[in-house]
Amino acid sequence: MTALERVRRAYARIAAVDRPEVWIDLRPQPAAEAEAAAVDARVAAGERLPLAGTVCAVKGNIDVAGLPTTAGCPAYAYRPERDAPVVARLRAAGAVVLGTTNLDQFATGLVGTRSPYGAVRGAVDPGRISGGSSSGSAVAVALDLVDLALGTDTAGSGRVPAALNGVVGLKPTPGLVPTTGVVPACASLDCVSVFARTVEQAEAALRLIADPGAPPPARRPGPWRLAVPAVDRLGGLANGWAEAFTAAADRFTAAGAELRELDLTPFDTAAAMLYEGAFVAERYAAVGEFVAAAAERGDLGLDPVVAGIVRAAGDVPAHRLYADLAELDRLRALALAELGDADALLLPTTTWHPTFAEVAADPVGSNARLGRFTNSANLLGLCALAVPAGSVAGLPFGVMLVGPARTEERLGALARLLTAPPVRLAVFGAHLTGQPLNGQLTALGGRFVSEVRTAPGYRLYALDTVPPKPGLVRVEGDGAAVAGELWELPAAGLGGLLAGLPHPMALGPVDLADGSRAPGFLCEPAALTGAADITAAGSWLAHLDRCP
Template sequence: MTRAVTRVRTAYARIREVDRPEIWIGLRPQAEAEAEAVALDARVADGERLPLHGTLLAVKGNIDVAGLPTTAACPAYAYRPEADSPAVARLRAAGALVIGSTNLDQFATGLVGTRSPYGAVRNAHDPARISGGSSSGSAVAVALGLVDLALGTDTAGSGRVPAALNGIVGLKPTYGLVPTEGVVPACASLDCVTVFARTLPETSRALSFMADAAPPAPARAPGPWRIAVPRPGQLGDLAPGWAAAYERAAQELARSGAELTEIDLTPFTEAAAMLYDGAFVAERYTAVGAFVDKAMNGSGDASDATEATGFTDSTDSTDGTGLDPTVAGIITRARDIPAHRLFADQARLAALRTQALDQLADVDALLLPTTTEHPTLDEVAADPLGVNARLGRFTNSTNLFGLCAVAVPAGTAHNLPFGVMLIGHAHTDDRVARVAEALTTPATRVAVVGAHLTGQPLNGQLLALGAEFERATTTAATYRLHALDTRPAKPGLVHVGAARGAAIEAEVWRIPAAGLGRLLTELPRPMTLGRITLADGSEVPGFLCEPSALAGAEDITSHGGWRGYLGRPTPPTGTGPR
């Protein structure tokens, strides 16, 4: 069996293809990785059971991997560990193969993915935008298909924000469930080792190998999942289209049978602000403050690290310390926080935690957007602290309250990934993952504008394939509609751009992935399946028309839609078969 060797060769070819050197701090030579893969394949051929055989793993650069330098994205800090951290060792024991250590916001301080002398890690979908941090390289390595799994850490959201911004899954377990030995601390009392993958089952499986035995999950009364959502208006400012995308995710859970209940989000957002604005940031100074002070005072020498590790310093820092100035400022300012302020903040946090947990007492999870926006690299450079603070609005409080969480993709908004997060009680990691399955099951959405609309002749095709009505909407104002000479009568939708287009009435239906494939195979010409941009900026598959079929076809765009052209009443917005 050559599964591991094949996977390694494919991965390194992909790494060369995408050409994203900023992802890696320590990428193993291909020959070295192949030699380990040969040994793994031989062990399996001899009958050894390795459940993760062939699984490729990347590891955030603040987590120890034997044979690779642990840098925490600071070359002068680098050391070469003698052993793997427990999380890495357990995955390797199951057959996973590490191919490298990944870039991060230095000392795991940040949610942006740009605070590294090894370079800003660009987003997997739009290189002009941030990847999110601090586990930036790990998330992008997974999103680009370079590895199957990647380890990160999460103190303020570093295992979830980059998952959302890159369209993958990020699982943050209950504090203490995965050992943090061999992890350079950010805030040792809050840090969690996290895992990224492209699917929820992959992250859950990885956690099963990494985790210590957990106490039983809190009992729950029988019945459907109970999901908390914020009261109207409490999400605050979000990027355009994100509020609508969040509402769609909430309704998706409701359609799956979950009961939604509103809670007051204030304790969560107030605690989130305390993580950096309060005294808790002092723990970051405890972790690496002495090193930062020494480096800034000129008594450290980054060249020593190069000699010790054998890795070339590829930083672009200008002060010779290898320290990111934003990170250094956060850590050094924390040195002077008085002790009395820490005790006051601890008392305030205890009160907020009680309020928050009381509201979650009878629910299985809290559903929130994972983050608030997807800024560009330039926007972060212009306001590094302000943008970072906004990105942590929903994630910062999770570890302060001792909760677990999983971030999952929830569609797109304005052609970029949008993600939501489910937060649950401590040691309900499995339960929260099961709730998240309702948002990640193989299903898709399809937009219809003609004979498949509710009440039209071909609507029965959707119902027969298990489709469910989701919502009434319109397309973006970039389309035109034509009446085709077909039986049954149907329109043809074509994209013409903003200068000539208009909004066209549409419905969005949720359909099993297999059903959509069957629908496509039965789709008669001149109809075709493409991506339709809706009024909120999201894109979903939908029925378009081959331009060649429009010759002589009547342009009916002015009617606003197919039903308007037919002179039939349009159902009220938001109604339809359930």
């Protein structure tokens, strides 16, 4: 698809979806089309543009040349002369920016409701919040209005809305991506984050916007290692979320990762310091004088919750900040010791998905619940990746991988164990339900799908093995249909199963009676010497029933 075609499709989708609260400023379509045509011309001239044909959105606290930067407050708006570096790098790679997106004012909040431009509704259930502060960016990706979106993430703003809307949210290591041209929330902690529908898209965008830097720390050889808190230490999760988290952890185990328990206490304690400690004073340093002056003149564009947080932050004494910095150093050492040699910490991204009424009833408490697992990452200097992990009661459920500094690539590899689509496997012998090797499938996260039959063209033999198993072979001519089962496995699980497959078994394509094809267990023809042909039984289980 050309860049121009993609832009036209995007504007048609924006009109069809009709979610005006997603945007603060949407560019006129002719302007975006002109930029797209220029991208197509560059590609036609032989220029390599990795994001050609991609459209993106930018959170309203990041500078986009030609559009006002509002940070969610109309009275604060200014018109930047140039793009923020992160925006310029995406455009240089061929992406077309469609506009700036709505946010919790001054990036203060995780709810997506604190904006004079309107509360951003959830992508799946419009009666629930979208999450914030990068609300518009997350929903723009979730509703397929854009391919990529930039957000910011200080306390979880790039991860909570990703989880609540079923998309990927990549928060890099603090300092990896430049924040020049970004209205600060807490300048020492702010990160520019990426929203995408796949891990691969998010990683590609991050490679383009990140500054070059030191290589990631080396990892000890061996299987992937995940630190996971005990589920009973994750109190306060919404109904069904603990079970969904356990299922996600089990999928990592099935894919070959090693899981060990971790004490979450230093992470929880650090998370609480972000708003309850002195670090909130940096929000006053960013926009406090503006908020105070606007409040004095009765500016109706100020969100009252945001204004209250920012103004109170100006009362934090300096001595408390220094005490908190020392305490944070202690907590960081404890947290990294708990993480140990694990490649990542696995957590639910957030704790619940509230309705608008629930947030309105307790705006500060609701926000605190949403950030319980995300608040600590930047304080501790960690990177994080939020990925979809299924649904609960029809709403998206997500988990988060948190890793040491500059291990974004490692987190992406781990996430693919969870997000890779399952593969089908046809079985006809000892891996059938109730048979001796069926536990190999269930241990790898396998799921029974249905009973199946092969297309007519196979023969079945009883092999002399321990445990007894059949050999299925494709033949020319005198073949028959053989009954078996169809299973689904995580892709990594199938690879592990194949690695341990004993001779003379092999994995190959099996034609099924419904005209489809699936990988299945076959037998090398050389192993059939002396084996009894049991095709007439119709299946391995029927043959076993006939045996004395």
